[in-house]
Amino acid sequence: MTISWLQAALLGLFASLASMPGMGGSSIGNYTLGRPLVGGLVSGLILGDIKTGIMVGVALQVLYIALVTPGGTVSADVRAISYIGIPLAILFVHSKGITGEAAIAAAAAPIGAAVGTIGTVLFYGTATTNLLWQHIGWKAVEKGEFKKLYAVDWVYPWISHFVFSFLPTMIITKFGPNMVELMKEHLPMDGFIMKALFTVGALLPCVGIAILLKQIVTKAADFIPFFVGFTLAKSLGLNLVASAVVSLIFAVIYYELEVIKSARLTAPAGGGEFDDDEEDI
Known part of the structure; x- marks a missing residue:
């Protein structure tokens, strides 16, 4: 399985809509399109393997079921989890010929965890760049140029999301298969590293459930x-x-x-x- 430029661009578009501060809004973007369960469906539709996409999405949804962003503090970024981690996990599953829900979940969890942590850079990059647009907005308010606020709210943020959501997602998903192929060549399924990866991956969903329990119990x-x-x-x-x-x-x-x-x-x-x-x- 390979990812074309069109597929990579579509993944980048959905990553932009799902990112926070949300281009698609908090309700539709971050809390709907950004959830791994929904991202798995979307990624599966784009890559042509809905079944594997949903299975990977479910596995990562359990892992990040208790993910919250109190005060803008982000431990992982959903845009990276759903639209970078899931496509790469689908490619990894196909390249290794992995079948079965448990095996797919164990393989997908470590990839999603790694990409989700890297995605925090995308979040803070977007948020920091948006501060520039806020500064422009305050200047416009001070001068009474209120019509400029439309551009501040609806136009300028697309620049932030293009730089920190669309481009990284498109590039990583397009050239990600090369890394997957390297893993396939140098990390055999019966090797120690892959066995350790699957063992850790099988335990990671327990972390998500434990964090959720800590919040509600x-x-x-x-x-x-x-x-x-x-x-x-x-x-x-x-x-x-x-x-x-x-x-x-x-x-x-x-x-x-x-x-x-x-x-x-x-x-x-x-x-x-x-x-x-x-x-x-």
Whole structure:
């Protein structure tokens, strides 16, 4: 499998739309197109292998499921994960002839982790360049030239994303197969390095789940719903979608209990309506 210039350009375009500060907006860009699950589908469509793209996207989505950017602090960049890491992982999977969900996930995770970390350079490069446009905008406001703000908001940021999103993604994905071929030649599947890579890759999704648990678990009882999902998947053989549907009933029950609890807390202590008007004599 190879990547043409057109395919590389399309990947660069989606990387620009998904990047933060978001060219496609936070909701559509970063939090939708930028998610590895969606990026896997898009990359699969562009490269002509939707199945592998989704499988790689799912593996990397688990790894970065708890990725947040508090105050602009970024540990990994989704544009690089979704539109550089996933295409390169697809190429790697094809070049090695890897099959099976577990094997593909183990192979994709280290590539996504490495590229995601490198992608922080793209994020800070974009953010730093955008400061220049903000400076131009403030100058325009001070002079009362408010029409220039349209260019500051809608035109100039494309320069930042072209330099730090479109070009790097297009170049890396176009010439990335050369690196994949080198890995194929010098890193045999039965060698120590590849075995270590697969071992680490199989463990990396646990890091994402652990970070997510650290954010949402506040008491020991919070682990119960978490383990119920694994129990459903293992004992009943349910997939992720089916487990999510079953979990809706628990969500409804929890919501109803919270409503009842809230109603009790706001109800008058006497249990009935209290009239403090003095009785007429």
